[in-house]
Amino acid sequence: MATPMGKPPVAKPQRVRVKTMMPPGHIRTPAYLRGKTGWIERQLGPFGNPEQLAYGLPGEELTLYRVRFSMAEIWGDQAERPEDTLDAEIYEHWLEPV
């Protein structure tokens, strides 16, 4: 059963890509991560979809993932130190398997 606080990381990290869609509205997926590939650090939720909740609609319950990206993946040659990482929370409908 999913718990709000997450599960320990799985043995083999699952790689995922953030979708590149650019819908209007209240979106909690930062633009600088769209199209970037990372790996799942832990699973969270379910939480109501903020893209619906923001407009007073009943929020569909979604799994939230903490996804870890390397700075090299996000910033390419401009990364300050390529091995440093960034974690962000991304809802399941924004992720596709790699």
Added chain:
Amino acid sequence: MPHDHSDHLSPSGHPYRADNDEPLSYWQTMEIAVRELLIEKGVSTAAEINAQIDAMDARSPADGAQVVARAWTDPAFRERLLANGSDACREMDFDIGALQLIAVENTRDTHNVIVCTLCSCYPRNLLGLAPDWYKSREYRSRTVKEPRKVLSEFGVTLPDTVQIRVHDSTADMRYVVIPARPDGTDGWSAEALAKLVTRDSMIGTGLAKTP
């Protein structure tokens, strides 16, 4: 106003600040209207609203410092804090409401820093209100791209052997950093250790104070 000094500088030599006589903004008007409606319709009382504001103002980084100091001195508590930050804080009787907290730990090899690029998400139910700079566009945009440079501007210069983990607080979780316990504090009580834990050390833009 006295006439024996400049109109631009006060007698103590500071510039006069304009009175805040400008009209209310749209959102200030909205806040007052909603608050008055809640009271008029009996949803809340003015006393309840004031009590909520007082409760938020009473929260401070000192609460988080107690949590960190206990994690430094109680290995079983540290495990529980890393597994479920919210439950661990409730266990210490902090009134954190619906806060969903993840604690991340600094070690010899890893330094964590927290930012919210989309707005200003902050674990305020534990640490109180965020510092103004945390909400600035500059901190939010630069920390995800050049964390080392940002940290150095806070006076934290990390060797290249330490890996930085930036946490962008994009959705439902809030974050607190457990800073590394300073050297030279063996045998210290949690109460004494808590005094070394600063607000910035729990955001990751600082380190715990050294004795």
